[in-house]
Amino acid sequence: MANTVSFPSSRRIVIVTDAWRPQINGVVRTLESVGKVLREWGHSVDYLTPEAFWTVPVPTYPEIRLSLASRRAVFHRLAHSRAHHIHIATEGPLGLLARQYCIERGKGFSTSFHTRFPEYVSARLPVPQDWSYGYLRWFHDPAGNTLVPTPSLRDDLAARDFKHLKLWGRGVDMERFQPGKSDVFAHRPGPHLLYVGRVAAEKNIEAFLALDVPGTKIVVGDGPDRVRLEKLHPDVVFCGYRHGDALVEAYQGADVFVFPSRTDTFGNVMTEALACGTPVAAYPVTGPKDILTDGRAGALHTELSVAVRRALMLDRRDASAHAQNFTWAASARQFLDGLVPATVRLPQLAEAI
Structure with a gap:
């Protein structure tokens, strides 16, 4: 469809x-990184985020805030943007209003699937996953394309009757995350096993904390379960959030990066660890099995302790070499190719009204 519409060299x-700073997660990192590349290529990229509106915190997730934007305000912003493409990245309040705008005005649009909310919700509330997937299917169905980060997630969503799925991979900042070996954890017994991410139930972090392997477990990140888990695991080093050089040093100082999540759709932290030369240990699920396609860069196993032991035997040079396969330029190209012209009325829009 995109080939039937002529665009200027600089697209709007x-x-x-709904996910934006000060949140620290893969969605925000991805949107910022791709936007930066697109701007370098001469395109105009504007973000409609909760920053422009009053917000309220999500219960149990105070760092995640939902927008209280009005229909009028969102419709006004979108109408005056004169956008060639409207991409709806999340399924929250802003995403819903943008979806409504596009359907009512007959605008083509694209969406992306970043997070397995059905699994996240069911980890905390007695809500059947089928209900949540039903909502997500309804949300994405009118889109011209729904962009997904990995082939395995695409296949899973297709089996759940999601339509118009296109791949949109992820990258890693090679200038920031570079191979090396720091001594930041040298004062603690090795080997050093690192986790980076939210300290929350949906990340399956307790599988990491419960590992019966020698060495020191280190957690970089924060979240609603941190206080409880610190008390349960006094032998684990909880560092809180680290940014910039301190985060790079944490990756470089680890012998293995452990990714215990079974529900992430990609896992940007894995590519960051690989870029720093740190092999990854993970379960053979969506995300890890799409990233760790070279057995020299990481180890997958249904028993996480086995994956850790195997990863400890890998060469850091192979890990950093594998990371070169993930660039933000390639990600931005896929994103651009997956956008839908706002001027083209999609057949499925008539059904959604």
Whole structure:
């Protein structure tokens, strides 16, 4: 469809997202990184985010805030953007209003699937996953394309009757995350096993904390379960959030990066660890099995302790070499190719009204 519409060399793109700073997660990192590349290529990228509106915190997730934007305000912003493309990145309040705008005005749009909310919700509330997937299927169905980060997630969503799925991979900042070996954890017994991410139930972090392997477990990140888990695991080093050089040093100082999640759709932290030369240990599930396609860069096993032991035997040079396969330029190209012209009325829009 995109080939039937002529665009200027500089396209105007609006990305609507409920996830934005000060949140620290893969969605925000991805949208910022791709936007930076697109701007370098001469495109105009505007973000419609909760920053412009009053917000309220999500219960149990105070760092995640939902927008209280009005229909009028969102419709006004989108109408005056004169966007060639509208991309709706999240399924929250802003995403819903943007979806409504596009359907009512007959605008073509694309969406992306970043997070397995059905699994996240069911980990905390007695809500059947089928209900949540039903909502997500309804949300994405009118889109011209729904962009997904990995082939295995695409296949899973297709089996759940999601339509118009296209791949949109992820990258890693090679200038920031570079191979090396720091001594930041040298004062603690090795080997050093690192986890980076939210300290929350949906990340399956307790599988990491319960590992019966020698060495020191280190957690970089924060979240609603941190206080409880610190008390249960006094032998684990909880560092809180680390940014910039301190985060790079944490990756470089680890012998193995452990990724215990079974529900992440990609896992940007894995590519960051690989870029720093740290092999990854993970379960053979969506995300890890799409990233760790070279057995020299990481180890997958249904028993996480086995994956850790195997990863400890890998060469850091192979890990950093594998990371070169993930670039933000390639990700930005896939994103651009997956956008839908706002001027083209999609057949499925008539059904959604």
